Each structure stands twice: as C-alpha cells, then as structure tokens.
Amino acid sequence: MPEVLTAPVVMTGDQALTDGAVVVGDTTVEWVGPALELPAQYAAAPLSDYPGSTIMPGLIDSHVHLGFDGGRNPAARTRGETNAQQLVLMLHNARDLLGVGVTTARDLGGRVFFPWSLVMPLPRAWPAGRGWWSLRWTGSVPRGTCGW
Secondary structure, three states, rough: OEEEEEEEEEEEEOOEEEEEEEEOOOOOOEEEEEEHHOHHHOOOOOOEEEOOOOOOOOOEEEEOOOOOOOOHHHHHHHHHHHHHHHHHHHHHHHOOOHHHOOOEEOOOOOOOOOOHHHOOOOOOOEOOOOOOOHHHHOOOOOOOOOOO
C-alpha cells in the first residue's frame, strides 16, 4: 500500500513545492505535488508528516565530472578553458542532472576545489564535504576523492 509523506518543502527536479506531498509505493515514487492537491485515491493511505524538513524524491549519482563534456578528450578540453567557461559547463551539467531527477551528485574531478564555485549560482545547493556537492542534504568523504 502506498504511503503519503508530507513536509514544508518538497523538491522536484525543477521546483520547490511549499507544503508538498510525496506518495511512495512499494518500489517507486507514485506522485509528487502540493499536499492540497493529493489525488483522492491516496486519501486513505498512511500519512507521515515531517515538519521542518525537506523531502527530495530523487537519485544519487556518485560519480560525475561536472566540468567534462561527452567529447573524445574532455580532460584536454578542460585544460584549455577558462574558469568562467568551466563554470558555465558545470552549471549546465548540474541543471541537466537535476532535470532528470538526480538530487545529489559526487563530483570526482576537475580543477582543484573549483566545483565548489558551482554552489553560488544554485539557490538550494551547497558543498557537503570535500569532493561532494549536494542539492539539499549533506554527506562527506574523508580526505577527499580522486585528484584532490
């Protein structure tokens, strides 16, 4: 049977819902939206409220290189770009990830500590430890990750 989870903030791939709800089935997220718009078929489902919390139904990608493109030699391309060019590519790649449901990603390489610059243009993002960035919650890796 599905369960309804509610919280003051529910993050979707492209927006933050105020007073949102998430319906979780056995293996999938069945519905996400404002709690007041919860479909009638879930009215009798068990409800768990998480006051003061944010719910982020989403995926975790534990190995990304935000500063790389899909080309044949991304490292060479990266070396030839300015920090501003890299930041634009990283921001674009982060938003692409968020748009397909990835809410937390671990950047495994690029210019030393440069991925942390990405946090500034994303209003709900912050670094969550050396070598990690998160769109809402924290995590960390002792002593960093490859190349750091």
